Amino acid sequence: MTDFAATKALFHLPDAITYLDGNSLGPLPKSVPRRVESMLSEEWGELVITGWNRAGWMASPLRIGDRIGRLIGAPPGTTVLGDTLSVKVYQALASALALRPDRKVILSDSGNFPSDLYMAEGLVKMLGQGLELRVVPPEDVAGAITEEVAVLMLTEVDYRTGRRHDMPALTARAHAAGALAIWDLAHSAGALEVDVTAGDADFAVGCTYKYLNGGPGAPAFIHVAPRFANQAVPALSGWLGHAAPFDFDLGYRPGAGIERMRVGTPPIIQLAALDAALDIYDMVTMAEVRARSIQLSDRFIAGVEAACPALTLASPRDPAQRGSQVSFRFAEGYAAMQAAISRGVVGDFRAPDIMRFGITPLYLDEGDIDRAVAVLGEIMETSLWDTPAFRQRAAVT
Numbered sequence: 511m512t513d514f515a516a517t518k519a520l521f522h523l524p525d526a527i528t529y530l531d532g533n534s535l536g537p538l539p540k541s542v543p544r545r546v547e548s549m550l551s552e553e554w555g556e557l558v559i560t561g562w563n564r565a566g567w568m569a570s571p572l573r574i575g576d577r578i579g580r581l582i583g584a585p586p587g588t589t590v591l592g593d594t595l596s597v598k599v600y601q602a603l604a605s606a607l608a609l610r611p612d613r614k615v616i617l618s619d620s621g622n623f624p625s626d627l628y629m630a631e632g633l634v635k636m637l638g639q640g641l642e643l644r645v646v647p648p649e650d651v652a653g654a655i656t657e658e659v660a661v662l663m664l665t666e667v668d669y670r671t672g673r674r675h676d677m678p679a680l681t682a683r684a685h686a687a688g689a690l691a692i693w694d695l696a697h698s699a700g701a702l703e704v705d706v707t708a709g710d711a712d713f714a715v716g717c718t719y720k721y722l723n724g725g726p727g728a729p730a731f732i733h734v735a736p737r738f739a740n741q742a743v744p745a746l747s748g749w750l751g752h753a754a755p756f757d758f759d760l761g762y763r764p765g766a767g768i769e770r771m772r773v774g775t776p777p778i779i780q781l782a783a784l785d786a787a788l789d790i791y792d793m794v795t796m797a798e799v800r801a802r803s804i805q806l807s808d809r810f811i812a813g814v815e816a817a818c819p820a821l822t823l824a825s826p827r828d829p830a831q832r833g834s835q836v837s838f839r840f841a842e843g844y845a846a847m848q849a850a851i852s853r854g855v856v857g858d859f860r861a862p863d864i865m866r867f868g869i870t871p872l873y874l875d876e877g878d879i880d881r882a883v884a885v886l887g888e889i890m891e892t893s894l895w896d897t898p899a900f901r902q903r904a905a906v907t
């Protein structure tokens with residue numbers, strides 16, 4: 511049985527802050543500074559270039575990829591880390607399209623994160639070939655999976671509303687229509703019980719700086735189903751995805767399996783931080799994390815609805831349809847969130863009117879939820895948000 515008080519004690523949580531933004535950037539695990547410091551001084555400092563072999567740097571994208579694979583139901587050797595999520599989306603999509611050369615449609619939805627759509631748009635422009643990116647409302651996805659579709663590309667949990675797609679059902683539908691399915695697990699990995707194997711995903715990608723607490727700029731992951739591992743053509747054919755990088759051949763030969771999804775030099779310092787952060791996931795089961803997330807989310811929804819009648823729930827009320835965030839609509843949501851932050855309750859805002867709160871049981875408990883509810887209630891009751899200073903938008907929201 512997971513001891514959530516023990517996991518909470520493993521995080522550095524800034525004084526007087528209730529942190530409800532772990533769905534965007536996880537907080538600092540206390541073990542990370544020590545690990546990074548030892549990586550710097552003992553590995554980089556003492557081993558210098560021999561660290562690639564002697565400290566296992568070169569193998570770390572696959573080794574740590576397996577730690578993430580365990581959390582998303584991927585078999586060992588099918589998940590690798592590197593680059594940003596936008597890059598991994600591009601790689602997955604390019605490879606999936608090459609596996610369905612006779613089809614022309616990439617199907618996605620308007621709840622997808624814009625970068626995923628932008629990467630698809632860029633790829634469509636570059637490849638030409640009559641390809642089309644078709645974006646439909648989330649509720650219309652199932653009906654839009656026709657035999658024209660080459661690839662269904664979705665983010666499982668909507669970054670704004672927290673609405674969760676049914677990965678196994680939509681994937682089965684895509685497969686029945688002859689299409690492939692790519693799942694972006696940015697808002698799922700470390701938050702929900704995900705099983706890419708049972709769900710039969712062809713490709714899965716995600717980031718590690720949200721629920722997995724790898725820190726700002728932590729590398730993304732990509733998983734390729736074993737049936738395609740040696741078939742997927744890597745669009746970004748960098749040297750570390752080559753079958754024998756240190757042969758320095760002039761021609762590219764893809765590496766075995768998931769190795770081919772590597773591109774260039776891995777971010778070793780950032781991987782050390784992520785590796786330390788993932789130790790916390792060895793202390794929990796995803797079933798318990800999910801159950802606790804639902805418990806805390808339901809408490810938060812009930813509290814906010816009672817204390818803040820002006821906020822309307824934007825997330826599905828049914829926990830099964832929701833990820834691990836809770837969102838509310840309020841026309842002046844940006845200002846209201848700034849007011850909340852000024853009172854120590856940190857969530858974020860997504861245009862046009864979404865106040866977003868990440869519910870992360872590894873370091874949040876009932877006391878945090880109740881404090882956040884009380885602060886939001888007070889802000890709404892006193893209209894504390896109603897000042898030009900809180901309406902002034904920052905560069906990053």
Ligand SMILES: Cc1ncc(COP(=O)(O)O)c(C=O)c1O
Binds near residue numbers: 594623625665669694
């Ligand atoms: C669903 C989703 N896809 C893609 C991205 C882009 O990730 P990155 O900035 O690592 O490329 C994000 C977050 O920024 C995201 O939430």
Ligand SMILES: Nc1c(O)cccc1C(=O)C[C@H](N)C(=O)O
Binds near residue numbers: 533534535623669906
């Ligand atoms: N990756 C981010 C960044 O570099 C700066 C600010 C925010 C982010 C995010 O991750 C945003 C996030 N994907 C979202 O769901 O809105």
